[in-house]
Amino acid sequence: MGHPKKQTRKYSRPKHMFKGREDEAELIKRYGLKNAREVWKAKSEARRVKKLARSLLARPNRRVEEDLMGRLVGMGLVNSKGQLDDILNITVEDILDRRLQTVVYKKGLATSIKQARQEIVHGHIMVRGRRITAPGHLVTIAEGLDIQFYPRSPLNNPEHPARNPEKKKQPEKKESGEETTEDKEAKGDKTGSETEEEKALGTKNQDGGREAKDQ
Numbered sequence: 001m002g003h004p005k006k007q008t009r010k011y012s013r014p015k016h017m018f019k020g021r022e023d024e025a026e027l028i029k030r031y032g033l034k035n036a037r038e039v040w041k042a043k044s045e046a047r048r049v050k051k052l053a054r055s056l057l058a059r060p061n062r063r064v065e066e067d068l069m070g071r072l073v074g075m076g077l078v079n080s081k082g083q084l085d086d087i088l089n090i091t092v093e094d095i096l097d098r099r100l101q102t103v104v105y106k107k108g109l110a111t112s113i114k115q116a117r118q119e120i121v122h123g124h125i126m127v128r129g130r131r132i133t134a135p136g137h138l139v140t141i142a143e144g145l146d147i148q149f150y151p152r153s154p155l156n157n158p159e160h161p162a163r164n165p166e167k168k169k170q171p172e173k174k175e176s177g178e179e180t181t182e183d184k185e186a187k188g189d190k191t192g193s194e195t196e197e198e199k200a201l202g203t204k205n206q207d208g209g210r211e212a213k214d215q
Helices: 024-031 038-060 062-075 092-097 100-106 113-121 180-215
Strands: 125-129 147-149
Touching: 024 038, 024 092, 038 062, 038 092, 092 100, 100 113, 100 125, 100 147
Parallel strands: none
Antiparallel strands: 125 147
């Protein structure tokens, strides 16, 4: 049971840490996950519902079956007309597609999967009027219809640079016979340095002339 004040681990680690984990790196990159632990959580959740479905196929229980099917249908993991056998086809990708981070990216609220995670962790995303800061939150179909920016978030402004990266200020293009601002600044710095060198050279010549007169 564990200590009542400490949360127990809700996922299982691979039996072999160096075998059978070839797909984890690709999943971490595709879904913008923090580490392999988030992949293990998705795999454990898929295993859990499959195990429960197999037990219901062996020992039917109408109430438990209705509860399980209702939850999975609400998550969008199973069709509303699906059967228990359809639960056995749930994959890890199906679970990862229902993460809040993935849903935010697919809804176009972020320009990349990494940015979606950052927006959620920093409290910029609101789900059904409630701010959620957990990228791994599994979104239901009903919640997916009401995901938006937090009203007080600066990202709620459509003109925010983070939402329109292509509108960021770009250096002026140099046309034929015209100088850009950067060229003018570089030329000014170069002229200033040349003037300082000329002054130093003139002072050195004056000192040399004085020495010749003294001799």
